[in-house]
Amino acid sequence: MTEENTEIVRFTDLGLSDETLKALSESGYETPTPIQEKSIPIILMGRDMVGCAQTGTGKTAAFVLPQIEILIGGRTRARMPRSLILAPTRELAAQIADNFGKYTKYHSLSWALLTGGDGMDEQIKALDRGVDVLIATPGRLLDHYERGRILLTDVKIFTIDECDRMMDMGFIDDIVKIAGLLPQMRQTLMFSATMAPEIRKLAEKFLQNPREVSVAPPAQTAALITQELYYVDARKKRELLRHLLRSKEVHNAYIFCNRKRDVTVLTDSLRRHKFNVGELHGDMVQSKRYETLADFKSGKLEMMVCSDVAARGLDIPDVACVVNFDIPFNSEDYVHRIGRTGRAGKTGISISFATPDDVKLLDNVFTLTKHKVEPTSVPGLTLDSLDAGDAPRERSSGRSDRGGRGDSRGKKPSAPPPREREREKPSASPPRDKTGALPPRTYPTPDPIPAGGFDDDIPAFLRR
DNA sequence: AAAAAAC
Known part of the structure; x- marks a missing residue:
């Protein structure tokens, strides 16, 4: 130095x-x-x-x-x-x-x-x-x-x-x-x-x-990147992700999946929920790969769901958040993935999802980074309260005009006609300022999470 | 276990 x-x-x-x-x-x-x-x-x-x-x-x-x-x-x-x-x-x-x-x-x-x-x-x-x-x-x-x-x-x-x-x-x-x-x-x-x-x-x-x-890496993992870890049932990952993206007002993020197929599935899901998101993986036509990357760089896309094709080396300034939707098979990729944020002296956040199957992978990550991340439990969050279903149901559509889930939880929702939902396009991305930062996003505030804490859905390995 | 990279 x-x-x-x-x-x-x-x-x-x-x-x-x-x-x-x-x-x-x-x-x-x-x-x-x-x-x-x-x-x-x-x-x-x-x-x-x-x-x-x-x-x-x-x-x-x-x-x-x-x-x-x-x-x-x-x-x-x-x-x-x-x-x-x-x-x-x-x-x-x-x-x-x-x-x-x-x-x-x-x-x-x-x-x-x-x-x-x-x-x-x-x-x-x-x-x-x-x-x-x-x-x-x-x-x-x-x-x-x-x-x-x-x-x-x-x-x-x-x-x-x-x-x-x-x-x-x-x-x-x-x-x-x-x-x-x-x-x-x-x-x-x-x-x-x-x-x-x-x-x-x-x-x-x-x-x-x-x-x-x-030369020293631009940011040591511990210093500028806040690492968060959530234990979550594999079927509830998408719902938890939506909740976190909204509650943290994340406006600029990489979301990594281990498999190309899952990249597509998650991208489609987030799009249906009106997130301004693009996808990037090696099975896509090259022109589309370049296009997505350019749109993400310019801020036209707020989030990019990707495979490890994007884990290393891509120089995109000022990404506020990296999500490990899956724990990477190779723990070095964890370091590279979260290294997409916390760059040039800025702070960043990384969010990782782990299922009971990931214990070994997670352990490898902790060993490599010499840093154990304690799981975050969302206060009052019951995994049961999260919606495993993929199609936007009463919550996503009702949210925009009612602001809360109200009493719709627990009942079979009366969803609006699908046509109407599909016509709604994600709002155009606001322009970035000189630092490349986007103004806070205007997603509706997240639904209140009912009290109750983790219960039956808590992974067995967490119950001591 | 996956992904990436040539046609």
Whole structure:
């Protein structure tokens, strides 16, 4: 960290070109983050580097900026890129490409985004024209290579982003294969959120005499993120979620599910209950994935229900809340998921739902984070009082004009005609202010929860 | 147990 430094380092001190500095200041950046301050000089020297840093630390610019300076010295050749950047997911690759576009505004460097799900034609055209930088996911890159569309013999800089994630996703064979297609004489940069032994082994294999740079995560889980845990019957999760989203006036949230199918089910359910929500998972058409992400970033969508495709690396500022609708199978994903909030010094809240089946998973999470989260019991909340049903019944429709559930509870409700309900569209999202924050949402106040406390529905493992 | 990533 840099807090001991009395001297403030600026981008102008780091040996970047005037054109890059201009693009940077137009983007509103003047002072480098710690990872940028440390990495940029090393990369400019031509050294190999291992960077241990999470997203939110400014890691992308840390490897993009110095690369620009190195690459402007050479010239573009058709089908022979001089830099290759690998990322684990399509959205992440696209994010890196955005950075390149932004920072090369006053340089004439070209780049191509080679990811799956998008059409081949445009990518092939770009390759034929000649690009300086390839930003790719492994599968599509190898696809192009095997079809003879690219030569990798002129690659001078090889960047592997989110290396630990790549390993988790089983990309190791692809990475080894791709590295084998590159010249031995090159500069290799590797970035990873953790420095697990297998990452070190990979670094030893691919890097020569690397410098190691590591920065603290932007927010330690305990410090800025308030973690809440609810024990809930699996069938009541949706109802509890709606209750919490309304009572906490959550206006900006990721909601993670373990399964793609459940992402869709939950999204549909929340939509029927008039939450302004989108979905994101790997079975969707790529254009829709990008669209949802853009809408969530701009604030057009208030919430995004997603699979772990969105758990890591997506740089969306100021998300107030992360919901673990399911406890992730891999406890490291818990840390990554809730790391979507509490960023850049802001506070955030994470809400996790656990069923009796999740005891083991939860235990793994506590062990990893070295922090045990005590379950929250909603005062007076009876799980029985929550509605397991999915279709909006008397509560959701009655709520908007009556303000309370009144005496409808316990009886079979007299629901309004379904047509009428479907016609009601979620109100347009209010615009964000300069900080990206949304004004408080105007959902009706939640129904009062009848007194009674947890009773029969309490999971057996909670009853001591 | 799931998800992600190539056609």
